[in-house]
Amino acid sequence: MDGVALIVSQVLNGLQLGSIYALVALGYTMVYGIILLLNFAHGDIIMAGAYILWIILAQLGLNPVIAMLLAVLGCTLLGVLIDKVAYAPLRNAPRLSVLITAIGVSYFLENGAQLVFGADAKVVPSFAPVSSIQVGGLSLSFVALVTVLVTAASTIVLTFLVQKTKLGKAMRAVSEDMGAARLMGVNVNNTITFTFAVGSALAGIGAVLYVMAYPQATPTMGMMLGTKAFVAAVLGGIGSIPGAVVGAMLVGFAEVFVSAIGLSVWRDAVVFLLLIVVLIVRPTGIFGRTMSEKV
Amino acid sequence: MEEELMAKKRPIISTGGRGGAADGKRRSLPMPARYVINALLVFVVLAVGELMVDGGAITRYQTSVLQQVGVYIIMAVSLNIATGYLGQLPLGHAGFMSVGAYGCAIFIMRLSEALGIGARDIVAGGPMVALLVFAGVVFGGICAAVAGVIIGIPALRLKGDYLAIITLAFAEIIRVVMLNIDDVLGFELTRGAAGLTGIPSYSNFLNVFLAVAIVCFLVHTMMKSRHGRSILAIRDNEIAAEATGVNTTYYKTLAFVVSAFFAGVAGGLYAGCVGVLQPANFGFMQSIEILVMVVLGGMGSMLGSVLSATVLTILPEALRAFSDYRMIAYAVVLILVMIFRPQGLLGSYDFSLSRVIERVMNRDFPWKKDKGADSGASVEEVSADGR
Amino acid sequence: MADRKKRRPVLVQVETPNLIPERDLGTIPVLQAEHLGIDFGGLTAVDDFNIAMGRTEISGLIGPNGAGKTTIFNLLTNVYKPTRGTVLIDGYDTAGKSVAEVNRMGIARTFQNIRLFSKMTVEENVLVGFGNTMRTHLLADMLRLPSHWRQEAEFHDRALELLDIFDMRKYADTLAGNLPYGAQRRLEILRALATGPKVLLLDEPAAGMNPAETEELMENIQRIRDEFQIAILLIEHDMSLVMGVCEVVGVLDYGKIIAKGTPEQIQNDPRVIEAYLGKQEVK
Numbered sequence: 031m032d033g034v035a036l037i038v039s040q041v042l043n044g045l046q047l048g049s050i051y052a053l054v055a056l057g058y059t060m061v062y063g064i065i066l067l068l069n070f071a072h073g074d075i076i077m078a079g080a081y082i083l084w085i086i087l088a089q090l091g092l093n094p095v096i097a098m099l100l101a102v103l104g105c106t107l108l109g110v111l112i113d114k115v116a117y118a119p120l121r122n123a124p125r126l127s128v129l130i131t132a133i134g135v136s137y138f139l140e141n142g143a144q145l146v147f148g149a150d151a152k153v154v155p156s157f158a159p160v161s162s163i164q165v166g167g168l169s170l171s172f173v174a175l176v177t178v179l180v181t182a183a184s185t186i187v188l189t190f191l192v193q194k195t196k197l198g199k200a201m202r203a204v205s206e207d208m209g210a211a212r213l214m215g216v217n218v219n220n221t222i223t224f225t226f227a228v229g230s231a232l233a234g235i236g237a238v239l240y241v242m243a244y245p246q247a248t249p250t251m252g253m254m255l256g257t258k259a260f261v262a263a264v265l266g267g268i269g270s271i272p273g274a275v276v277g278a279m280l281v282g283f284a285e286v287f288v289s290a291i292g293l294s295v296w297r298d299a300v301v302f303l304l305l306i307v308v309l310i311v312r313p314t315g316i317f318g319r320t321m322s323e324k325v
Numbered sequence: 326m327e328e329e330l331m332a333k334k335r336p337i338i339s340t341g342g343r344g345g346a347a348d349g350k351r352r353s354l355p356m357p358a359r360y361v362i363n364a365l366l367v368f369v370v371l372a373v374g375e376l377m378v379d380g381g382a383i384t385r386y387q388t389s390v391l392q393q394v395g396v397y398i399i400m401a402v403s404l405n406i407a408t409g410y411l412g413q414l415p416l417g418h419a420g421f422m423s424v425g426a427y428g429c430a431i432f433i434m435r436l437s438e439a440l441g442i443g444a445r446d447i448v449a450g451g452p453m454v455a456l457l458v459f460a461g462v463v464f465g466g467i468c469a470a471v472a473g474v475i476i477g478i479p480a481l482r483l484k485g486d487y488l489a490i491i492t493l494a495f496a497e498i499i500r501v502v503m504l505n506i507d508d509v510l511g512f513e514l515t516r517g518a519a520g521l522t523g524i525p526s527y528s529n530f531l532n533v534f535l536a537v538a539i540v541c542f543l544v545h546t547m548m549k550s551r552h553g554r555s556i557l558a559i560r561d562n563e564i565a566a567e568a569t570g571v572n573t574t575y576y577k578t579l580a581f582v583v584s585a586f587f588a589g590v591a592g593g594l595y596a597g598c599v600g601v602l603q604p605a606n607f608g609f610m611q612s613i614e615i616l617v618m619v620v621l622g623g624m625g626s627m628l629g630s631v632l633s634a635t636v637l638t639i640l641p642e643a644l645r646a647f648s649d650y651r652m653i654a655y656a657v658v659l660i661l662v663m664i665f666r667p668q669g670l671l672g673s674y675d676f677s678l679s680r681v682i683e684r685v686m687n688r689d690f691p692w693k694k695d696k697g698a699d700s701g702a703s704v705e706e707v708s709a710d711g712r
Numbered sequence: 713m714a715d716r717k718k719r720r721p722v723l724v725q726v727e728t729p730n731l732i733p734e735r736d737l738g739t740i741p742v743l744q745a746e747h748l749g750i751d752f753g754g755l756t757a758v759d760d761f762n763i764a765m766g767r768t769e770i771s772g773l774i775g776p777n778g779a780g781k782t783t784i785f786n787l788l789t790n791v792y793k794p795t796r797g798t799v800l801i802d803g804y805d806t807a808g809k810s811v812a813e814v815n816r817m818g819i820a821r822t823f824q825n826i827r828l829f830s831k832m833t834v835e836e837n838v839l840v841g842f843g844n845t846m847r848t849h850l851l852a853d854m855l856r857l858p859s860h861w862r863q864e865a866e867f868h869d870r871a872l873e874l875l876d877i878f879d880m881r882k883y884a885d886t887l888a889g890n891l892p893y894g895a896q897r898r899l900e901i902l903r904a905l906a907t908g909p910k911v912l913l914l915d916e917p918a919a920g921m922n923p924a925e926t927e928e929l930m931e932n933i934q935r936i937r938d939e940f941q942i943a944i945l946l947i948e949h950d951m952s953l954v955m956g957v958c959e960v961v962g963v964l965d966y967g968k969i970i971a972k973g974t975p976e977q978i979q980n981d982p983r984v985i986e987a988y989l990g991k992q993e994v995k
Binding site: 062123124125127133137257261268295298310313314 | 485487489498501624656
Binding site: 552 | 841
């Protein structure tokens with residue numbers, strides 16, 4: 031029974047971690063899919079979300095529900111703002127320039143946060159109503175369950191959005207061929223901005239769930255989280271929604287497994303090694319499409 | 326440090342038609358003279374610098390900043406091989422630096438112990454020490470080059486962003502390995518997070534800037550040879566390069582490995598400057614900072630790399646008082662440069678002392694309205710669409 | 713590298729039911745393809761393509777858009793790996809070779825959409841082509857040993873001589889990307905020649921040229937053949953060029969050769985007229 035409980039709780043841990051990565055990875059994948067940009071600043075949006083939670087819960091002491099809504103909203107607005115200020119002027123620039131700009135934005139957010147809030151970790155008061163629930167004799171972490179369910183719901187909504195709605199159709203058209211989409215009357219700029227908004231909103235949800243599990247905010251918290259989620263997106267095949275989720279789950283489970291067998295210092299190395307192995311075997315990731323240049 | 330034109334056996338014939346260069350023939354410097362001029366210049370700079378350091382005109386603190394400048398010049402110039410010349414985007418250059426730094430520091434520490442050379446003897450110098458340091462730095466470079474081969478062969482099969490992310494992954498793995506290798510193997514090699522301390526300060530103004538000059542010379546001569554042309558051809562059009570008989574796999578790996586080698590050399594010198602090595606010093610942000618130097622300077626411009634490495638190393642030191650704001654300013658500058666001048670500050674322009682002298686010899690000054698048919702005219706100007 | 717053993721000449725019987733070079737075929741055709749084909753997904757892009765070219769022959773491939781002409785070039789140069797069939801260059805099988813190795817075996821090409829090394833000078837573009845014949849070691853180059861200077865001087869002269877063919881010496885130090893359009897097309901040909909090919913493939917060399925330029929190009933193609941004694945295979949839409957310069961013409965439609973023969977035969981072949989103009993136009 032103990033063994034079963036252990037396995038169940040580890041699987042749940044893997045799912046929880048994978049879910050958070052998945053929410054962040056979806057943002058990476060959507061932005062990459064539409065403008066082929068590795069949005070380095072994406073991880074830092076989570077950091078911003080964590081600080082918003084900290085301000086509202088610890089400083090203002092408002093209701094957790096308000097805090098969660100404002101965090102998601104704040105992240106969405108930040109994502110749109112970044113796109114408008116930093117990326118939109120570079121729509122026709124070489125891709126490397128946009129990538130470097132993204133690095134610059136990431137730098138700016140991290141150092142800005144450090145300047146405003148200081149380098150030390152801010153503790154966010156716990157806002158989960160209960161810590162665990164009993165299911166058939168097993169004690170399961172409430173936060174983990176919520177994380178998994180919310181991620182599943184978000185993924186379904188996102189898939190519906192991309193596949194069935196008019197905006198989703200526009201997004202797919204722009205990612206296929208920006209020029210042709212423009213000629214067909216798609217407002218390319220708005221579509222891209224919308225993509226950033228959706229990706230950032232998902233990152234906001236990720237931030238809320240992440241802070242529920244690890245209740246603190248630091249200026250550089252987005253960096254490792256972002257990098258891992260990004261690895262997950264590449265692993266699954268960047269540009270693909272199911273790919274991002276599968277890749278994130280792989281990364282989450284790999285980390286939990288490596289920690290469980292007592293090698294937690296090697297956790298990051300294993301994740302990156304996993305990425306390298308997958309890319310060598312399948313150069314565009316698990317669900318990636320191969321694009322070949324026409325000669 | 327200079328961009329030389331190809332060896333010309335005869336004077337460049339004026340192209341006529343353009344600009345009305347009536348005299349027909351241009352006078353040019355013979356090749357050996359160019360090298361002598363540049364070597365003299367380097368010698369003068371090194372001698373003056375060394376005299377100032379010895380005489381105390383440059384303080385100890387300033388000297389240490391200068392050494393860092395030298396290290397970062399080598400880092401930027403070496404990354405420029407992979408980024409500016411080969412046209413790839415490795416995000417793990419600091420990984421090679423760390424391999425070289427640890428390799429060189431451990432090599433020198435162990436060997437000086439075995440040979441009975443103390444830390445004071447190393448600072449004092451002498452031919453034996455010079456040999457030891459040279460061997461150590463080259464050893465560091467070789468360690469990094471080996472890492473470059475191991476990383477390059479799988480990474481270079483990928484393109485663009487995938488190459489970027491796989492090099493990032495490798496650099497992170499290197500960092501984790503450096504952090505934990507002692508626990509696994511049971512040696513005292515890198516000493517993990519506690520850091521490798523007690524590295525003798527074997528780097529000084531002279532050997533760092535000698536290394537800068539040598540690295541710049543070697544990178545320059547490599548790029549101005551059949552090997553360099555193959556690398557540039559891959560950057561400009563990989564498919565055409567292949568169809569023109571360029572073994573793209575070989576030359577990509579070559580550029581990557583040479584880039585790693587010099588990063589290892591820089592790492593070795595870095596270890597001798599700072600005296601303490603910690604894996605955390607060689608994280609992703611370090612790689613990014615070096616990339617920023619290359620991009621800001623202008624990809625493919627060695628002078629650009631040298632200048633921006635100098636400015637970006639000195640500036641934070643000079644702005645210590647405003648240290649809170651300096652990283653933000655850095656980020657803003659980066660974004661602004663990319664928006665308004667995506668090809669970098671210098672584009673791919675490179676300065677050539679001998680070209681300046683040739684211009685003077687030909688009385689061909691930029692302010693003269695009737696510009697002669699200048700061989701450099703099209704070389705200097707880079708089209709506005711940077712990569 | 714591993715299959716270096718395979719590189720011995722294979723004598724092939726030339727039953728050649730296909731392109732019919734009567735002159736100087738010799739014992740081995742310089743370029744031979746047999747039953748060459750490729751499928752993309754389920755689609756057959758090229759099917760059963762055969763060719764046998766004599767050493768100094770000029771042949772042309774024509775056909776409507778999408779007929780698979782450029783795909784054939786990509787197959788001959790191993791850019792695409794053929795699904796079926798073999799390619800022999802001077803009797804050596806190209807199977808398993810990289811694109812660069814195939815180039816060194818003696819086949820050079822130009823591209824439909826110009827692919828120059830646009831940020832290198834004209835001379836450097838040509839020197840990249842000479843790279844196959846340059847032999848200095850990396851360290852000799854980096855340390856500027858005498859062998860480096862000797863070689864650079866020799867190939868500098870050779871590059872300028874090559875540029876003289878098209879009167880492009882004056883552009884030697886210009887960036888390739890800054891050249892006028894016609895000069896870019898000519899440079900691509902020179903760069904291909906610098907690799908020392910036995911067969912030169914020209915992919916729509918006259919695209920974007922006016923009649924006078926096309927006329928000049930025709931002379932140049934013949935001159936290259938005469939001076940370098942190589943075979944030339946070209947793809948072209950411009951009928952005047954193909955009919956004026958080619959000794960043998962093959963017509964491609966839907967990935968298959970539907971007709972071949974001398975220009976006169978082709979011009980009067982009803983199948984060709986049908987492929988180009990549609991059935992109702994046939995008289």
